[in-house]
Amino acid sequence: MNTLIVSPSPHVHGKESTRKIMGDVIIALLPAVLVSIWFFGLSAIHLVCVSVLACVVFEYLIQKFLMKKRSTVGDLSAVVTGVLLALNLPVCSPWWLILIGALVAIGIAKMTFGGLGQNLFNPALVARVVLLVSFPVLMTGTAFHAPEAGYLFGNSDLASAALDATSGATPLGFVKEQLAKGVSMQEIMATPGLSYTQLLFANMGGSAGELSAVALILGFIYLLCRRVIKPWISLSILATVFVFAGILYLGDSSKYVDPVFHLLNGGLLLGAFFMATDYVTSPMTAKGQVIFGIGIGVITVLIRTFGAYPEGVSFAILIMNATVPLLNKFQPKRFAEEAQKK
């Protein structure tokens, strides 16, 4: 007979593990990655590969040589960060920009806090925001699509149409520009390329992950089905943005963008489905999660409508990340609490 093992109960463990969860997130991100590869071909592959590789290598090196402990790249969390970072960058980003992003994400936003689970802010978003304020020209504006971006497998007609239409700027940036010029909303929306169908399936403006709302929704549904995330955060963000933007739109439809346009644009879906729902940087309880989502929604619309940037999701999520320790004070409903009070 073997030497008996003795341990406290429970003696069995469920099927879940960190690696499996991260694997599920990667699978959920695949549709978005595939869509960007479909349209941009080699440059998209280049972007994703460099980003993932850089994140994994940085994590390994930092854990091995700076933190002097066993490396945990096996848990796939660095891969998730890599993919998310790639989806947050313009497709034609130069390699050094991706490297800087990966270094910021893994080195500064994740490892300085103590690694997986300890970081206060979403690593990929920190990287995106650092790049956005450091290299605004590369991250937005006309440098967005290099004409040689390579429509390898792509539907070039659709792509070029969208490209022409948005004249190189992101749809939100374009709208903001036009509004500043005094053009009314109705006229702007008449511009070809801004139709909802196009936004839903292939919105050519924006970063790699913003291409297709349908791909992102597919990933979100996968995560829900696999019970990786609960829908509260995402739904409360989308609902808040819709309601808040809707109120503004009803107030003056010539000045404010309509709510559906808000929802489909500027990485809101990517942020709501994949960035805000990051376990580490979101609250634990349903109550906290709803408040977290509402906060992100409000800040996003505020920045988009009244701020200097056309885009606000990243900032909104980072700001709300900082409130998570506070939101975690919302305790779950205790089984025995209400009865205790009487």
Added chain:
Amino acid sequence: MNIIIFTIATLAVLGLLLAIVLYIVAQKFKVEEDPRIDTVEALMPGANCGGCGKAGCRAFAEAAVKEGVGSLFCPVGGNAVMQKVAEALGQTIEAKDPQVAVLRCNGNCEKRKKTTRYEGVASCATVASLYGGETDCMFGCLGYGDCEAACQFDAIKVNPETGLPEVDEEKCTGCGACTKACPKQLLELRNKGPKGRRVYVACRNKDKGAVARKACLNACIGCGKCAKVCAFEAITVESNLAYIDFTKCRMCRKCVAECPTGAIHEVNFPPRPAAVKPAASTPAAAAQAKPVQPAAQAPKPEEKKVEIPVQKTE
């Protein structure tokens, strides 16, 4: 010009007003405290270990001023500090013998085989609440280092070779934190003894001899030979376990030679003259007595080294 004067005047008045407010508040919330408390606290080692039974050094100082030094003792500072404290308060106290923590288990991995394997949080308290322990001796050390975690002076380390914690006498202050942390009550504060020499029973197994022996070759089997040989009535045997009263022990070491299992340890004695060897009563004990150091030692060089750390420095 007017502006400057106005500004200066305003600030001056404001400053004055605020100073008055501060003064009133300071008076109102003033805490009357015996200044001697600060004096005593300054004399304390400042470890805040709680070894004296108070919450920390400040609490000790308060108690010393209020209740007198007589009933208090700072194990960390020892007699030197206590004398200073007594002096500062104009009292006199008797010197106490310095104490050191001693492990009353010598069931190392070799002599006390593991019969089960524990899997779970590395904590003695958890193991103890779960079952008797990995070995068949349920009185012995569990080896998960709750004492090590409790020690604030870095004086206890679990030796991975033997699976037993070892006390560094130099660092041990005798605060007693480890004695409280050990779920098996294996650590005992004993007088450090003259030149650091001590004799003690390194076992707490209360099982009958055969059962104890089966679980651990180094266990005290309660045979009572030590009690018979002791001329000072320092040794008592109760429920199959011998105990040496350190206030009565005169360090003759007869019991050490007598013990058939090597459960009685002696530390910091000079090497025994070779003539002592035949004194060992049984062949088994003689075999165990062979190593240069005490008969009690398990024949493991690493263990020996740490058991007598002071000897090197002396």
Added chain:
Amino acid sequence: MRTFRMGGVHPADKKISKDANIEKLPIPKIVYISMGQHLGAPAAPCVAVGDKVKVGQLIGTPTGFVSAPVHSSVSGTVKAIGMVNDLAKRPVNTITIEVEGDEWMEDIDRSEDIIREIKLDKKEIVDRIKACGVVGLGGATFPTNVKLSPPPTATPTCVIINGAECEPYLTSDYRVMMEMPEQVLIGGSILMKALGVNKCYVGIEENKPEAIKKLSALAPKYPGVEIVPLKKKYPQGGEKQLIDAVIRKRVPSQGLPVDTGAVVQNVGTAFAVYEAVQKNKPLFEGIMTVTGDCSKAQRNFLHRVGTPLSFIMEYCGGVPEDAAKIISGGPMMGKAVSNIDAPTLKGTSSILYMTEAQTKRKAESNCIRCGKCVSACPMGLEPYLLNKLGRAAMMDELEEHHVYDCIECGCCSFTCPAFIPLLDTIRQSKAAVMKIMRSRPKK
């Protein structure tokens, strides 16, 4: 279909031994009858070495309010009275009896007939249950008569018979329901009478459809008895969870289950109550399962209390080669056996073999703050936080976060994707906090 409203997990079902009939286990040559068979003060031996005893004879008397008598499970001679190690290698006062024949006390009704009419009155029932040493067989072995004597502040309104058996592998309760369905229902009726209530629910999880069918068919014969099918979810068999599932009431923090009006008894206990009251048979036999994926046998036994576990293992073909852990009880809350020579107790419900691969704890990694433990906790606690506070020994905060409400079901450790042994730490912290709370002067 009803279930409890908060938390819970879904471990794999694995009721491999569910179709094995209950067999009578042979009587070993020597039995070791522990005096600590129940929760509370251990019984005091009332026989001496050399005495002859019969099956069902009183050999240990209770020593307090929460305590229970112990009866001999065999006939023979008392060989020794003293410390014998239990399954966790801890010494317990035990009476060792050498078996001679199988001679029963004359006043025990050994016939197979089912006696439906309840002749005893309320007080007599409770006294009989107490005298027969009936204890809760759902795991906690709490003396049943104490539960049937609620404090004057509480008014019982119903009896809930616990047939959930939510632990994987275990099938002893299921076999009782399948083979002794009427006895269980009569037991329920006796409990109703003892408490003076007229409602009795039998909660059964949906993964036992045959038992639900069988009992539902018989239930109409017993007024007030209602069969409640429950959705499968662990820990449905927990007293608080079952009350919530069946009558939608929550036991107050640090309160008694009877504060909700419900008195919960396991199906095994209901059967023991039937035997005690109708047949005057003390509790000295138990029903247990021998199972496990690697086990050579998948069987259910009626065993005499005090049979060494090793005897049962031998009888079932020995310990399987690849068994790395032996558990007494279910895999979620059972105890790991470190001493296979330990005797069975009244509450022993299984011998469960697990292989190293099934039970190996994986290395702990960083908490990813996924909140799965929070949503799995059936008591609405925050295990990740309690674990952190526990490791830092922050007792005040632990109390503030209700660590004392933990029912130690293990859902948190079970679900944690980072393999953090949450319950290990929380259990320890809970004990420490409860100790502090008890040491406080009562208001």
